[in-house]
Amino acid sequence: MSLKSEHTKELHDLALQNSRIRRTKSVIAYAVLGLFVFASVGPIIYIISPAFRESKSLFSYPPQWLPNSFYLGNFKFLLSETNYIRWGINTFIFATGVTVIALIIDTLAGYAFARMEFPGKKIIFGLVLATLMVPTAALLAPTYLLVRNLDDWTFGLIGLDTYGGLIIPMTVSPLGVFMMRQFIETLPKGLFEAARIDGASEWRIFTRIVLPLMKPAVVVLGIFVFMMQWANFLWPLVITTKDETRVLTVGIATLQGQFVTNWGVIAAATLMTLAPITLVFLFFQRWFVQASMAGALKQ
Amino acid sequence: MAEVIIRKLTKSFGDNTVVKSVSLKVEDGEFLVLLGPSGCGKSTILRLIAGLEDVTSGEILINGEIVNFVSPVKRNAAFVFQNYALYPHMTVRKNVAFPLETARLPKDEINKAIDEAARILELQQLLDRLPSQLSGGQRQRVALARAIVRKPVVFLMDEPLSNLDAQLRQQTRIELMELHQRLGVTTIYVTHDQIEAMTMGKRIAILKDGELQQVDTPSETYDKPANTFVARFMGAPPMNLIQGRIEAGVRQFTFNGDGILVTLNSSQMGLTDEVLSLQLNAAVCLGVRPEHVRISTDLSVEGVSGKVKFLEPTGADLFVTVSIGIQNVVVRCPPKTPMQIGSTVTIAFDMTHTHIFGADGWNLRRSN
């Protein structure tokens, strides 16, 4: 009897000790995670203050942390003196346009590469993948000239200062096709065969079977493409000439004079640019977080 | 309802030929089982018939029409997949409706067809569930429902029971056969399980390495295996195959296999002396099923004597492995036959059920 209770006590102690270790471990884990969150979000918080200060007092000595008054001049300047709203709308149209078209052509091509047989498939796929590694900056000029010359061929649909010219060349993303192909390959082959037996055309298989099943992957790729184009700078820079056709990144870059940077305005612009994308992100984050990236990216 | 004929069907993937000039005729309403070990090309043949693979050479006819270059749906063959291949994002109803919606049938017709299929396969309660909410057997029935709802002329089933546990498998086997009887649709059924083949097939086509070995009723494949492969593949435990030579005796030919001397009575064996003489001195096999070997502890009985090596009681039978020299012969005895390991016994073969497989492995009974 006594032996038994001793044993129980021992077990109890051990359990207590274990739970204590576990608790300590999780405290450490959350501390580390908190540190990384701080490092992630901190820099963005750091520019809130300059955005609400006059540029003149930004780097004043001694360092001034909080704005002595709630200065809105930088924002006012952006909204009244620049085409900021227009840039924002353009950015949205640009990024959305690229995303929508890229998703369509990437999923279609991904399906073809994953589930269709045709001569030269491996070679074509290899070539497509190879172009993934081309530095985009180097292709800037040739692509620009191409779009310029396409102006006449496409009745002005794809050309300078057009959404077509801005959007279409950016929709080609070998990475997207690669990701989609990888995902479709993870789907059981039998599904496609069953559908073929059931008389479904490739298009019906694609719309009724593949698309519903790859929704998570499509969302992930969509967010990925949207982000890339949201941040894109060089292409919209060269392909737009008018202030009204510019996107946010380019518009903000034109605010910098030669050698002179209006830091307050830049900080304000950065904040204002982050605001809508943050909303978009928060709206989709449920999707994003739930979307199984492993599925999308599985080898 | 249709007759399926394949002629000299060959399928290669690159340099690898997996189906080698197979010809087969499946009668209208027949239940034919394609049997063979994995990798023998049986599934490929099924997929070729369905139109899931592209024929390298040869012809496939359904109802007298060459369908090599006809799209799967126009062949009007339904396919039941090993893992059912149900659409995971659709309810049972949607799954079953899919082929009909694809064919653009009117809504009420679709509903009627679904109801009927559901009734036949007892799926009424499950129509609004997703495949992930079903058990293996239920999924299997949904897959069948999806297949029958189209009213196909041919059923192609690719190991449909292999994902079920043993008990369910047996039960479903019976259900499948009932379904076949009820619908009378020509069915080609692929399996690697010889019990399944024996119990289900009206005929069995046995394949090895892409080549057809034998097409026969289950009892014929068992009783008169075409070659050593079939002999060993069908039946558990397999047929005893004893290697040896045919020698000329005084009046009759004898089989000599390392101490096992058997006088061959050609008429009892359904052979002629001419056939045997062709194999004189060639390396042949003598084949006999365990139940066609008589065993006796009485050493005076005529036969070959050997030592008991193993005993395998299975309940219904007792299998005795007798070693004679370097050869082993398995004998089936009634369950409680007194046998001792190490004791000496005499065995004798029932010549009417004994086969000689020639040097090429083919049963001599078939070469006349």
Added chain:
Amino acid sequence: MDLVEQNLSDPDWQELTMSDEEFRRARSRYKLRALVPVVGFLGPFLFLWSVFLATPMVWSIWLSFNTGGLIDEAKFVGLENWSRMLSNDELVRSLKNTATYVVIAIFVVFSLALLIASLLNSNKRGQNFFKVALYFPLLVPPIMAGMIFFFLTHYDMGIINLVLQAMNQEKLNFLGDNPNALLTIVSLEVWRGLGFWVLFFLAGLQSIPADLIDAAKIDGAGSMRRFRKISIPTLRPLLLFAVIIALIFNFQLFDSVQVLTKGGPVLGTTSVVWFIYKRLFAFQDIGLAYATSVGLLLLVVVLTVVAYGFLGKKSENSN
């Protein structure tokens, strides 16, 4: 019909009715018909790809054997650009910097991302919040991220130096000294990219079958050992994909160099793409720029193949 007979003789029904010629023709017609959907599915992408990616690329390969060709007429010079490329000191330096950057960035990002991902994997509470917060920096376009880093690395007003100052430590010269500048650029990349890789590896970790982990726990493996012996080998195919993608993207280091350092100090942060960009636009040395660009492409292709061979093989062995 005698069933045995089926195999023995060649009854009439076994005779082929189509001649070889008919068969071939029917077969190629059938295959051609099967290509129609391929054209439909692959067509849009392949068309746009060949116009907007393949054509400029072929053009740039052609230009690497010429001088001029963008603004003025191209003049064929054979391999001159390629030999100039191989003897260019600044390019050698750029390549070294880029390689250093790629190695450090991949190593740091992947280690941190794996660490955070495994912490998140075993501490489920608040997981979504952490994911979102860590992903946040990716929303900042590089050009603006560069500006934010200017604030952060300001000698007197930057947060890090203020902390150092408060701790009576010597302040850091972030962008004016080597290797600080390159490390600052690495930090920018780590800052922006970490969240993405955390989500990536987290998804990978969550796909590890639980019974594998349980089995290891029963075997008494500690968490470090479990991570090394189970997580890493299971993640290896994912890691391979990640390394290849990271290689491709990091070798294109450009934005942060342009915004933060312009290749300085003393060529400490000049990258290959920055080198190309400068030749191409500022110097109008089109031939050298495209020779380098094609050279970089070849290099990355080779590295990718090597990475694939190396990691790919290992992952096969581990299975």
Added chain:
Amino acid sequence: MFLAVLGATALVVGACGGGGSTTPDTQAVVADTQAPVTEDTVAALPFEGVTLTFGKAPHGEDEKANWGEWLPEFEAQTGIKVELTQVPWDQLEALYTANFASDTPYDVTYQTSTHLTLFGERGTFEDLTARINGADFAGDLPNFPAGVLGASTYNNKLYGLPFVVGTTAMFANLDMLKSAGVEVPTSDVELVAAAKAIIADQKAKGNKGVLGFYTPRTVADYGWYFTLQDVHNRGGDFLSADGKTALMDSKEVKESAQFAADMICKDKVQPANGLYNREAAIELFKAGKLAFIQDEPSRVKTFEEAVLPFAWDIYMPVGHNGKATQFATTGHWAISAKSKNADAAWELVKFLSSAAFNSTYNQRYGFVPARLDADASGGNEKLARNASWVAVWDGLKTSPKVSQLLDEYAKALEAATSCKTSVDDAFASAQKGATEALAQG
């Protein structure tokens, strides 16, 4: 060789001075030429319906708004519609390269001397020689100093009409000078001594962290722009007069770089590279933590607007042995060779380079006008003084290779002032790079 360079430099300087002396008479001529143009516009707008595209990188974030006020005047006069595109400085070359390669480039662009001939020699710009010698420009031409025009000419071709010339100014915190009891320095040696004295004085008064001198020496902050005039003050250049030979390892280049390096590494009157970029240094000066800063004269406006709490003034950057010249780039208006409305474009260029517009523009942005009859000071005494320095302006000559050569120079300067590389090594490497660049194409 060395003598030849000296001679050439002297010639250019001389020519500049000569141009300067014509100032008084030209103003009247300008007034005359304005009249006929007005008459034309009254009769019938000569270019009604023509639209010109106009590309320019901004000198300030308010520039776009300003153009909105400036251009309508021209549009009303001529009937020409002008579409302005603002080109960010950082990506200017990429954008121009793409644009000029197309069939429809900007009709008129603003080009600095580093880009003028780089693009011009590739056939992008119209040679304006005939235009400036035409009757409609006869009244304006004499106002352009020959030295400025000369520096903009390459192979007898003028790809752009000079608009502004860059100068640099030395800003001094006079309170600090007074406190330390030193005079405004007039030579490089005096500058170092004065800076040292001020640092010591401020330290003694408990003002730690005061710095003596700042001017950019790094590639990122265009260090060459602020350093090359010192090479000229020493009588040298980084390129031979005929533009064919690199002189990166010449005595003058290296001595000037050595001086710049010594200020940072040896004398420690300037903070190490990278600690403060230009903007940060400007803030230091504004905060009274920096005695001297060499920067662009446009900062006069910045400092005046900020109302600095101490006395300050601008001076010509001091030179070796007291010699002082101005040496920087020029900004030009260029017309695209492919322009379909070249005549209209020329009207725009004439408007942009007119004395009236030049005055308006530079009263806002504080550059030195490239024509002598423009008044950029607007009564500002400091800016007026700055404008007068154009007399000793000895600007960077344009050449198709100039940006590449400046890159070599700038890299070497940055290396030399890093205190880790010797001046000899740094400029030997620059010489090698520059020679290769000149040999190529």
